[in-house]
Amino acid sequence: MNKIIWYIVFLCICGLGFSITGDEILRRVDANLNFKNAIINAKMEIYLPGQQPRVKIFRTYIIEDQKAYTEFLNKEDKNIRYLKLGKQLWIHDKSENNTILISGHLLKQGMMGSDISYEDMLESEDLYSKYTSSLEGEDKIKNRDCYIILLKAKTDNVAYHSRKMWVDKEYYISLREERFAVSGRLLKTVEVEDFKLFGTRHYPTVSVVSDKLKANTKTIISIQNIDFDTSIQDSIFTKRYLER
């Protein structure tokens, strides 16, 4: 009898030891996505029905989730630059020497016509501090074993009220994500097509973002190169640099 009891206790301990909670998964996802600073060179391809993709190339400098500077390098948009400081976003049009503080309501619109909103760009990747999470089950995405976790916003100060994530069991990358409004309406999907190992972290290098409020559109973000935790001069995150 004692043996049976000890066997049950052992199974319970093993179960506690190896089961994982939604919060733990989210923390590991955050650990992959969060960085102190980074310099990213990327390509954005915007797809519309029956059209050749519109291609935009940009370089972004980021310090944590507070500061970002982006400049476009393709010839059609090379006059456009963005500066994000906290929750504020300035756009500079070099051709007209004009800098505009973007109004809050415009932050929901697609950046440069893409499926990625300015709000997406401004939002911190530190999901754990903003969402509660629960493990909803398991699934396979592209033959990879995934946890399904459901995120619910802790505050109203977020772009999406809830999110559903399919997180790779081995690398803790969200391979698929659905983002919802308060009403439960699906607003956006994000699918990671490829990711790479950078030092100790896995990071998405090709992502497909689709704004479900638009008809049959998608934007593919391909990271061409990325330097994590490199030295970036603070002077880049100033209006002086934006208007240089």
Add this chain to the structure above:
Amino acid sequence: MRIALIVGCIFFSLLATSVVFPQDDEGLNFSGFFRTDVGVSWVVSNDSLERYSYAGRNTFRLDFINKDTTYGKVDGSIDFYILSGEKSRPLTFQTNGLLIGDEVLLWFDLRKLYLLTRLEWMDISVGRQLVKFGKGFVFSPINFFDRLDLTDINFSRVGVDIIRVKIPISDTGAFDIVSAPKIEITNSDVSTRIIFSVLGVELEGIFGYFGKDEYLRSGVSFKGDIEIGIYGEFVYNYNEEEDKRYYEFMVGGDYSFLDHFTSRAEYYYNSYDKDNLTPIQSIKLKHYPFVSKDYILLQLSYTPDILNTITLSYIKNLEKEGFILYLEYRRNLFQNINFYTDVRFFYRDISGIINSKINNLYTSLSFDVRF
């Protein structure tokens, strides 16, 4: 002819520079566009189209900037035009054009060409520059140095010849001193500006002297959010003669809705007493073309996707009869090729100076290729 030769020399010097310094960090970066417009203009009187005329314009814009701007920059933008028909008529007697035949005019506009030196704690720039003070989109009384060109559907501004010293005071703040010097030093314009951001609101203050009319100008502007974006400007113009003192203000707001619509409204008021002015004196006013007491701008844009944009703009003189209506459709055909069509209706004189009953309707088709 001499002007055309000078412009040609500048153009080929720039091209030669880019060839001589092809390395990544040396020489100049070139960009710009070629745009062709074909338009028809009608005189509208007694609710009928009475007289029409052809208006054509080809524009070649060349922007250039040195590649390494770490310590300074040369920033330029020149528009070269071939104007024909109605487009060439008002410019025929200007000196920076070259008439070819009866109606075709070669023309250029130096939008900006200036040198900027970047010191450790300030930037000094000299030459023709685009200066934008204030937050107003169309009405911007705080904008000291240039005027709005209402014939341009994009409400772009023209370059001014100035000396500018800009001192950063924080990541988002700066102190500016801008001067447009004249031969008679007392005729010069000079303005100081401070701009900074606090609690999500961008604030700006100016204090300046407008030499020719001997005005001291001081003003403030703000931009912030209360669900809708709101912004405003107030300027007081002080003159020694009491009856010439006046103030101006504008308030504006913008809001986007239903995912694809963006709206904007602006109201402008000035208290200038213009009753005894001649039309020529009125045109010389600093707040021209908004000479009447008050005006309103209403604008609605519909952007269903990255390819298509429709914009309707309406500017109304609230004191006198007169309005302008613009309707523009823009289509991105390919990565770097755009198509535009627009209709512009000028009902009487928006400035309120001339009591004319002649109206004008203009419509055009355009393409541009960016490089």
